[in-house]
Amino acid sequence: MGRVAELAGVSVRTLHHYDEIGLVRPSARTGGRYRAYSAADVERLREVLAYRRLGFGLREVAELVGDPAVDAVAHLRRLRALVVERRERADAMVAAIDWELAARAKGLTVTPEEQLGMLGARLYDAIGGAYTATRRTDPRIADRIWSALGNARTVLNVGAGTGSYEPTDRVVVAVEPSAVMRAQRPAGAAPCVAAAAESLPFEDGAFDAAMAVSTVHHWGDPLAGLRELRRVARRVVVLTFDTDEPDWPSRFWLTRDYLPEFAGVLAGFPSLAGMAEAIGARAEPVPVPWDCADGLFEAYWRRPAAYLEEPVRRAMSVWTRVGPEAERRAVQGLRADLDSGRWAERNGGLAELTAVDLGLRLLVT
Numbered sequence: 374m375g376r377v378a379e380l381a382g383v384s385v386r387t388l389h390h391y392d393e394i395g396l397v398r399p400s401a402r403t404g405g406r407y408r409a410y411s412a413a414d415v416e417r418l419r420e421v422l423a424y425r426r427l428g429f430g431l432r433e434v435a436e437l438v439g440d441p442a443v444d445a446v447a448h449l450r451r452l453r454a455l456v457v458e459r460r461e462r463a464d465a466m467v468a469a470i471d472w473e474l475a476a477r478a479k480g481l482t483v484t485p486e487e488q489l490g491m492l493g494a495r496l497y498d499a500i501g502g503a504y505t506a507t508r509r510t511d512p513r514i515a516d517r518i519w520s521a522l523g524n525a526r527t528v529l530n531v532g533a534g535t536g537s538y539e540p541t542d543r544v545v546v547a548v549e550p551s552a553v554m555r556a557q558r559p560a561g562a563a564p565c566v567a568a569a570a571e572s573l574p575f576e577d578g579a580f581d582a583a584m585a586v587s588t589v590h591h592w593g594d595p596l597a598g599l600r601e602l603r604r605v606a607r608r609v610v611v612l613t614f615d616t617d618e619p620d621w622p623s624r625f626w627l628t629r630d631y632l633p634e635f636a637g638v639l640a641g642f643p644s645l646a647g648m649a650e651a652i653g654a655r656a657e658p659v660p661v662p663w664d665c666a667d668g669l670f671e672a673y674w675r676r677p678a679a680y681l682e683e684p685v686r687r688a689m690s691v692w693t694r695v696g697p698e699a700e701r702r703a704v705q706g707l708r709a710d711l712d713s714g715r716w717a718e719r720n721g722g723l724a725e726l727t728a729v730d731l732g733l734r735l736l737v738t
């Protein structure tokens with residue numbers, strides 16, 4: 374045990390602990406009947422330590438290495454993908470910090486309006502690499518958006534991201550300010566212009582319709598952006614979020630019981646009524662299906678364990694915006710309540726529902 378601890382760069386105490394909890398058990402015997410690590414035990418230890426260094430908790434590591442369907446090569450592939458993903462995220466953050474340092478060195482030549490306009494794009498330059506793991510078109514939400522587009526032949530998709538919800542039977546032009554998001558648009562997707570909602574590079578009335586999905590809350594000036602959509606298109610269709618009821622954070626158990634900080638993130642967001650008025654739209658509720666295919670923040674209301682998964686959270690900007698401390702606390706609290714049965718006690722009624730209104734609204738002019 375001492376030799377293995379030395380080679381692996383961990384303490385003997387750690388190895389004892391892994392043995393006690395059954396994570397890595399020395400299964401061989403020496404001549405003197407001491408327990409010893411076989412080659413397979415050492416391989417398992419190496420996997421455990423690699424997952425630990427990537428920040429996984431002991432329980433998650435036990436699940437990862439305990440899966441009999443996953444062999445050593447598959448573990449190495451998975452570890453490699455995780456390390457590459459982290460490296461990409463770190464690279465994007467370094468680029469964002471460099472950008473900010475350069476701007477500051479130049480004496481902040483960008484105006485406050487420009488800074489606000491770029492905030493959302495810079496956030497997605499930092500976190501967008503993790504987007505496509507779980508974010509894709511949900512067919513029921515898509516139906517609602519596409520029927521709201523009516524008979525529009527030409528459609529502008531603003532804050533288009535990787536292209537979810539872009540109709541394939543109409544002429545679409547996309548607008549997306551984040552280079553990281555633009556780079557992930559699939560081959561054959563609609564042409565994409567690098568611009569922000571607040572200042573669209575198109576003539577008045579250039580499109581039959583303009584759409585914006587899950588993006589308005591990232592804009593530096595949401596009302597100015599919505600007016601721009603109205604300027605360039607005859608019809609506007611926007612999927613956004615209703616914060617008009619003072620008690621809105623209690624609508625969803627995740628914000629109510631684990632992540633109250635979400636309310637702070639949307640503190641300066643305009644009211645739904647204000648947004649509707651700015652473009653002369655009506656608001657329709659869009660219930661979230663229990664098996665929503667698009668991994669948006671509310672998607673897993675009936676599948677709570679999904680929020681314990683790092684890739685699921687990384688594809689939702691909320692977790693980055695509340696910061697690592699709030700995230701850690703929320704995840705720990707949820708995990709404890711799922712284990713103890715407290716979550717099921719409080720939210721048992723959800724199991725019978727197939728879709729719920731969690732505040733998503735379609736604004737349609």
Ligand SMILES: C[S@@+](CC[C@H](N)C(=O)[O-])C[C@H]1O[C@@H](n2cnc3c(N)ncnc32)[C@H](O)[C@@H]1O
Binds near residue numbers: 531532
């Ligand atoms: C949650 S993603 C939604 C992407 C896509 N509409 C979808 O439904 O998958 C939000 C997108 O808004 C973009 N965004 C941020 N600020 C923006 C702005 N000022 N104007 C237009 N888009 C913006 C981000 O870069 C990001 O791609």
